[in-house]
Amino acid sequence: MKYNMSLKKHSVCEVLDFFNIQIYELASTNSTIDISNILKGIAFKVSEYINSEELILEIKNSSEYISNTFSELKTDESINEAKNRVLSCLNIITSYLSEDKIKFIDYKSDMDEYTSILIIKKILNNFYEHIKAMYFDTVHGKANITKAQLDNIRIGNEYDVQRILFSLIKPVFTDAKIEVVDNTGCSTVRYDIDIGSCNTTIEVKCSRKSMTERSLNEEMGSDSFHYNRNNIIFFVYDKESIVSDIQSYHKTYNKVFDNKSIDIIIIQPIIL
Template structure:
């Protein structure tokens, strides 16, 4: 395995993983005393995944951890479930202990990245891209082109946003030059099922969910979809980006404000940006 994989210094990585081991010891202490142990274990697994993704550029480390500690409950046998959870608890402890040992033996070395961007700056950049999305649409597709250019206005006029996949593609093309590790349509384990993130920046814990309104959609339906997404998605900072093509949102400012949440209250920062289509 390649050595240059750590995002953070060795001591920080070992310390953060050790904290997760401490959390696991607390689970083991209450094991057998609480019926909710499986739910709490799944929450711990997802928390560890975020920690590992925050420390390693190679995301196969967190994927291997999830595979190693996966529990598939048997609804017909409590005895079998007890055995499976017991094995997963100790596999998790063994995996993280071995990982810390490997880090201390310099099997994983810190990466020197002179182009790194601090998390608060990354959030600010994403926010600015989202809020100014339509300025890109206007400058790229709607403004007059230079007479000597090979790209002609009639060709650009053929490009129209039809649905959220179109919005997602354009948005991703704006984000990736600044954040090369950004990923498109990322599947993640939410514990009881899988979710798919439209755009994810794992190194910053940022997820962007893209919506584009359609003729058959109502504001109430949009609200329901956003509510489900904001609840299930695992992220430190979740952006809900709504391209209101149909202009069905009566008051975009009030609507966006209703989907703002603080991490202390919601477990993650939730920020919503609404952009309504403008025709020039």
Template sequence: MNNRLEQQIERIKRADTLEQYDTQVQKLNLLLKESDYPLEVCQEIQRKQKYVKNIFSDEANREKMLEAKEKLLQYLEKLQQSESGKEDVEKIVLYLKNFYLFLEALTESIPDRRSKLQRLKLQEIKIQNEYDLQHLLYAVLKPFVPEIRKEVSEDSGVGTVRTDFKIEELDLAIEAKCTRESIGQKKLTEEIEADIIHYQEKNILFYVYDKEKMIKDKQNYEKQFNRQYGDKNVRMIVQQPVIL
């Protein structure tokens, strides 16, 4: 939510008369339109802000206005929280897009000659399967998001669903996948689509390490999944080994 909208919400909070409230919600509606908010969000905000005026009682009008104001502010607060959560999810997406830089720095940089770390030993660190990927992703994410939990099992109502990583504060599930020779792109896609259905979290992030380079069009594959699935926000990162 941009600063202008946040400032306008503060003005609505301070509105104490019908005239002040009506003026500020009109300005809010204009700002929402300028900010390209989804139509359903704008319509819901307009429903919350309305109140029926009584031509015979100013006192009754003020009571109705205050009730509408409270409902409107409650909805706007939830909207702010939701957008703040999405911003935090995007920070994690950006962070994990640079995960491969961590691997390169760890395994390919030459340690100082006084270091006890041996370059040949570091070069032995390779991602061979999903368990390797999960271990390294957890090590990278833990300092960035200390509250992250791994291998979380929950009852979905039709069976147990195991999540590789979960961040409850963001209602975020993170699934790590590593391609292998025995699985094709079609099967990988089916697994991802099934995970989207089964996971209950509102935010789902897939990190696919395409070790076998089976995904021929990485950008379009990411684009295929980077969207809303009903009320679920899905993000996809595909990383392929770089050989120069």
């Protein structure tokens, strides 16, 4: 048995406690009347802790039994069979939760640093998908926001890029902050987008006509030296296409030094 499921604003420990209580109460009850009452409400109780239509439906189906108006014994047998089916289902789910054999979302706990970085990079690498869907794709005829209004929006500098990026990152990493000033001991630095929960800063660059590839290199080199974070990600929106060899940049800047992991993501060209 394997489910696609997520937790409903409860920690894993709270969900495990809930399942263990349900298992104990059902297993220790011998009265078919009490068992029947437990079975009638078990699917709803589980739905308050778990997001999974498949799982809730299976528990609901497992808890059903046949009432035989001509034989109380047959009815009791059917109730006990339903009890065993539901117990089996609850025990397997508890085992999966305990052994982490399923993927679930714990809304109360922060993601680990590795997972957080993967998600951040996914957002950055697919930045243009947001631009395309938000500004270029056809607007629904009933929408109040018109295509003409969207066509007036253009990215002019790194502050525009920073604003769009932050709006994409903030819903996922609610502790993300913008324009964070930090004293590193020897200097004061400003992080464009800072995410404390995964010790990560995102430095946003937007090429301009007066910028050269050399000046971009110097800016990134200086920033990576002074930034006091474990993970530094440079997001370069190269609207002027000043980067001549993106792969070369990846080889140069995607590395680990001084206990810092540095990555660079370059998007070019995008017209907006």
